[in-house]
Structure formats: C-alpha cells, structure tokens
Amino acid sequence: MSTGAIVGIVIAAVVVLVVLALVMRRKSAGPRLRPLEPQAKAQFAERWAKAQEHFVDRPDAALAEADRIVADVMTERGYPSDADHERREADLGRAHRDDYHAAHEVLVRTGNGGASTEDMREAMVRYRAIFQDLVGDTPAKASH
Incomplete structure (x- = not known):
C-alpha cells in the first residue's frame, strides 16, 4: 500500500x-432549552390558574391537568416532546426530580382511589414549584 x-x-x-x-x-x-415567549408564558399561567381553581371541586382532574401543563411547558422549552414521566423526571435534574416523582406517584394513586385530598394538595404544590421554575416565575411573584 x-x-x-x-x-x-x-x-x-x-x-x-x-x-x-x-x-x-x-x-x-x-436538550437545548429556550425561554418561553411572553404569549406562551401567559397562556400557561392561565392554564395553571384554571387548574388550581378546579382543585376545589375536582382535585383528581386538577392534578392530572397540572401534570399535563408541566409536560407541555417542558416541551415548549425544548425538552423532548415524546418523553414519558421517567424521562421528564430525569430531565428536570436535581432541583425538581424528587418533587416530580412524588407528585406523579400521587397522580398514579388517584386512579385507584389511593390518594387522599391532602396527598393531592401536596402534589399540586410540588407541581406548582416545578411549573414556576419552568416558566421563570418565582413564588413571590406567583398569584396562586
């Protein structure tokens, strides 16, 4: 050669x-994350406010909506759109991995009646912390 x-x-x-x-x-x-556009941020904030309002009458449905909102915000920010809850949990990183896992476990238990209203309230609080971080809102700014 x-x-x-x-x-x-x-x-x-x-x-x-x-x-x-x-x-x-x-x-x-x-993933390459991007900030939310102001219009998207406002739409997600509106969806979140409605989910929280519905918690009083239908905590199970409100919790399911909170999970969907978090997933939708993650997709909008650039996380994989086809991710399941385990992938989203891993993608959230240390800051919210435990919160997401615990909240999702309560959501799963609501399907068989295994979650109390207090469990669902705590899960909603966990989802809210994740939501606020993802949209760039701080608890001090949050209205709900």
Whole structure:
C-alpha cells in the first residue's frame, strides 16, 4: 500500500472519530432549552390558574391537568416532546426530580382511589414549584 493511501485511510478514520465524538457530546449535553415567549408564558399561567381553581371541586382532574401543563411547558422549552414521566423526571435534574416523582406517584394513586385530598394538595404544590421554575416565575411573584 502506498503512503498516500495510508494517509487517506488515517484521515478518514480521524474524521469519523471526530464526528462520532461530536454526536456523543451533543447527546450527553441534553436538550437545548429556550425561554418561553411572553404569549406562551401567559397562556400557561392561565392554564395553571384554571387548574388550581378546579382543585376545589375536582382535585383528581386538577392534578392530572397540572401534570399535563408541566409536560407541555417542558416541551415548549425544548425538552423532548415524546418523553414519558421517567424521562421528564430525569430531565428536570436535581432541583425538581424528587418533587416530580412524588407528585406523579400521587397522580398514579388517584386512579385507584389511593390518594387522599391532602396527598393531592401536596402534589399540586410540588407541581406548582416545578411549573414556576419552568416558566421563570418565582413564588413571590406567583398569584396562586
């Protein structure tokens, strides 16, 4: 084999390795998050306010809506749109992983009557903390 052929093979191998390294780096970096547009932020805030209002009459439905809102906000911010609750939990990171897990567990228990109203209230508070962080609102600014 000639020197030129060997150099060509080495260059091709290096290019392949560099491309693979870039792909792996991009995958491990996680989703590219973006802030919410003001209009989207307002729409999510309105949905959240309605879910909280409905908690009095239908805490189970309000809790399910809170879960949907959190998932929708995450999608709007750039998290994977096809994520299940385990992926969303992992994507939230340390700050809200435990809150999301606990709130979702209560949501699951509401389907078989295994969650009390107090359990659902606490789960709603957990979802609210996640929601406020995702939309960029702080508890001090929140009206509900």
